[in-house]
Amino acid sequence: MIYLDHSATTKPDPAVLQTFIQANERFYANPASLHQMGVEANTLLSRSREQIADIIKTSPLQIIFTSGGSESNNFAIKGLARANKHRGKKILVSAIEHASVLESAKALENEGFIVEYVNVDENGVILIDDLKKKLTKDTVVVSIMHVNNEMGAVQPVSEIAKIVHQNSRAFYHMDAVQSFGKIPVQFNGEDGPDAITVSGHKINCLKGTGFLALRKQVKIQPIIHGGGQEMGFRSGTVAVPQDVALAKAVRLATEKQPQKAAQYSKWRDELHEFFKQFPYVRVLSSSQGAPHIISCAVQGLKGEILVNAMQHEGIIISTSSACSSKDHTISHVVKAIQVEPSYEKGVIRMSLGEGISDEDIASFKTAFSKVMHQVKEF
Amino acid sequence: MKWHEILIRYGEITTKGRNRKLFINRLKENLRYTFADIPNLRIRSERDRMYLSSNVDTEMEELIERLPHIFGIHSFSPVAQCEPTIEAMKELAVEIVKGMDYKGKTFKVNAKRSFKKFPMDTYELQQAIGSHVLGTLPGMTVQMKKPDIELRVEVREKAVYMMVDVIHGAGGLPIGSNGKALLLLSGGIDSPVAAYYMMKRGVRVEAIHFFSPPFTSDQSLGKVKELCEKISRFGGNIRLHVIPFTEIQQTIQSSVPENVTMTSTRRMMMKVADIVRKEIDAKAIVTGENLGQVASQTLESLAAINDVTTTPILRPLITFDKLEIIEVAQKIGTYETSIRPFEDCCTVFTPANPKTKPRVEKMNYYESFTNFDEMIEKAVKNREIHTFPKKKTDEFLDLL
Numbered sequence: 001m002i003y004l005d006h007s008a009t010t011k012p013d014p015a016v017l018q019t020f021i022q023a024n025e026r027f028y029a030n031p032a033s034l035h036q037m038g039v040e041a042n043t044l045l046s047r048s049r050e051q052i053a054d055i056i057k058t059s060p061l062q063i064i065f066t067s068g069g070s071e072s073n074n075f076a077i078k079g080l081a082r083a084n085k086h087r088g089k090k091i092l093v094s095a096i097e098h099a100s101v102l103e104s105a106k107a108l109e110n111e112g113f114i115v116e117y118v119n120v121d122e123n124g125v126i127l128i129d130d131l132k133k134k135l136t137k138d139t140v141v142v143s144i145m146h147v148n149n150e151m152g153a154v155q156p157v158s159e160i161a162k163i164v165h166q167n168s169r170a171f172y173h174m175d176a177v178q179s180f181g182k183i184p185v186q187f188n189g190e191d192g193p194d195a196i197t198v199s200g201h202k203i204n205c206l207k208g209t210g211f212l213a214l215r216k217q218v219k220i221q222p223i224i225h226g227g228g229q230e231m232g233f234r235s236g237t238v239a240v241p242q243d244v245a246l247a248k249a250v251r252l253a254t255e256k257q258p259q260k261a262a263q264y265s266k267w268r269d270e271l272h273e274f275f276k277q278f279p280y281v282r283v284l285s286s287s288q289g290a291p292h293i294i295s296c297a298v299q300g301l302k303g304e305i306l307v308n309a310m311q312h313e314g315i316i317i318s319t320s321s322a323c324s325s326k327d328h329t330i331s332h333v334v335k336a337i338q339v340e341p342s343y344e345k346g347v348i349r350m351s352l353g354e355g356i357s358d359e360d361i362a363s364f365k366t367a368f369s370k371v372m373h374q375v376k377e378f
Numbered sequence: 379m380k381w382h383e384i385l386i387r388y389g390e391i392t393t394k395g396r397n398r399k400l401f402i403n404r405l406k407e408n409l410r411y412t413f414a415d416i417p418n419l420r421i422r423s424e425r426d427r428m429y430l431s432s433n434v435d436t437e438m439e440e441l442i443e444r445l446p447h448i449f450g451i452h453s454f455s456p457v458a459q460c461e462p463t464i465e466a467m468k469e470l471a472v473e474i475v476k477g478m479d480y481k482g483k484t485f486k487v488n489a490k491r492s493f494k495k496f497p498m499d500t501y502e503l504q505q506a507i508g509s510h511v512l513g514t515l516p517g518m519t520v521q522m523k524k525p526d527i528e529l530r531v532e533v534r535e536k537a538v539y540m541m542v543d544v545i546h547g548a549g550g551l552p553i554g555s556n557g558k559a560l561l562l563l564s565g566g567i568d569s570p571v572a573a574y575y576m577m578k579r580g581v582r583v584e585a586i587h588f589f590s591p592p593f594t595s596d597q598s599l600g601k602v603k604e605l606c607e608k609i610s611r612f613g614g615n616i617r618l619h620v621i622p623f624t625e626i627q628q629t630i631q632s633s634v635p636e637n638v639t640m641t642s643t644r645r646m647m648m649k650v651a652d653i654v655r656k657e658i659d660a661k662a663i664v665t666g667e668n669l670g671q672v673a674s675q676t677l678e679s680l681a682a683i684n685d686v687t688t689t690p691i692l693r694p695l696i697t698f699d700k701l702e703i704i705e706v707a708q709k710i711g712t713y714e715t716s717i718r719p720f721e722d723c724c725t726v727f728t729p730a731n732p733k734t735k736p737r738v739e740k741m742n743y744y745e746s747f748t749n750f751d752e753m754i755e756k757a758v759k760n761r762e763i764h765t766f767p768k769k770k771t772d773e774f775l776d777l778l
Contacts, residue, residue: 019777019778022776022777023777034595034597034719034720035597036596036597039597039600043774044774044777047774047778048778051778244777244778247778248777248778251778
């Protein structure tokens, strides 16, 4: 099997698993306990927090461990909006956000917040003029993802940050679930986001790991209340082994990032070139996009058929995204980038990650040609 | 940007007369000791300046980060150096400013010539260098008063020094230049701050801690050790004397009236400390006591406690407000450790209504029925001694 669905999830790195097991064996005490074992677990937890804070450039006390991307996104949108509601009632999100952002924002409508959507162009990049138009003085949260999960568009983060910070008092939350480890993710003062979501299982860590990072001085309101763990921002006994494993995965992903990005871009460009020979295939991802996501649409076919056919050839790919693949409606991202109707059901996504070789890419091409021959050229 | 060296300006040392050299050598030794983990460090001292350098960039960065904690330094500046020619100066000035975030900033050149025979005077120098920098790197405007970037140029006979940042040092005197004292370290907020102020005045500090297992836990001792580790960052090593105090404390509970147990405990601590002080040849005892904070800190209490010794007991925080102490504790990084909630020797046996005005004669009378001296001697003999900073072993490294 050749696994080309790394944007859905990744295989845990053996070194990260090793850390997880060792931490479970040696430091299983509750880090809130007074006794020596608790103190040790807490020291290890603090070190993990510091390691991540150093990499992402904020203070350790602004790193809040969560259960993953969806929780971090919920926390960011709801927590920032509620804690700062005196600043305004408007929430701005891009039209191509992950469901956990869109639904969190929508849920806040019940509390009197107003949600507006920033449109994107055909490459999935937000329309800056639309952002400027919709960003008003009473905007409290702007949430625009770094890299889109379905077609890999990269947003102009620092431009967005500048616009948001210069023209409003809003906080800019960036969902970096798909970008972390593929392109550099960091706070950057006024020229960067105020909150960043990262998920562990997308960077070869375990499912159920992740964090929300806040820029220094940014205030947030908890959504999980209780014993006051995680500086009072997320109660519940802290999953020390998971968080240590995450700190390691974050370090490894950051160290490998430049080399991996170069490698993935090469393969992405190669595949973009390859798809040109099929007149009925339209490439949706762009060469300006993220290095690891390639998406395309096949005219008049359902994505599901292609996924099955490719699987038959030993290659795992997905329809637009794993989260939306089970309902049969057309993805909101595909709608937002205005794919022609004859193509919009036939979207597939190949996402690259650890362990892929040049041979695998070659095998993909052979298999894809074969499948096209079966389903289109018979 | 590669800095050639770091220029250090002495603090109060410069007011010293004939023994100035002693102070400078002490500072030099302290720097060597504190930066023992920086292998390529070179130190060169002159009468009114000291220069640190290393040929490794990361080491220079580390020096710049750690220098603000060292006492005896008024301020320091990372310095670049060039030949005393105007061409070399122009070139270096551009290189320095280029490494900064200069666009849209205000700028000024401030030149000094201690080598008066240099062909150009200060004014000409400033103009020549300034116009060259502005011409090469557009986007800056000149401003004489409070510019964002002030490029200081110092022309000496053999070299020219250039710098843009003046970073404030910790001030004070080099640790050790004013002898040694013994600090009573409980683990609370005050004593580390007292240590800081003594060290700032050049006093080398050793610490004494009273440990009463099982009433006080290993964590409470761990906290004290961590505080020693933190205090040792301000230069010089610190020895911690841990006194087994359980027996004495229990005897006090059973032999003196309840409302003066606290006073008696303090008196015994002072006696123990005084013996240790003599052994280590320290000249004074230091406490974090502060007037009126708790029952033991009334003037009457202090007098009753002080009565057991003639050694000077220094109380640098005596007039501070609690909030002022907390502020300093936060600044020097000991606050977070100090407020961890472990029982210490002062909080375990607290009487409900301690006497705020104990009388010396009565204290002597109450204590006269028990032979404390023997117990004290035994406690001093059985003390454990730890040295800080400890060599670090990182047991988490393989996990992270």
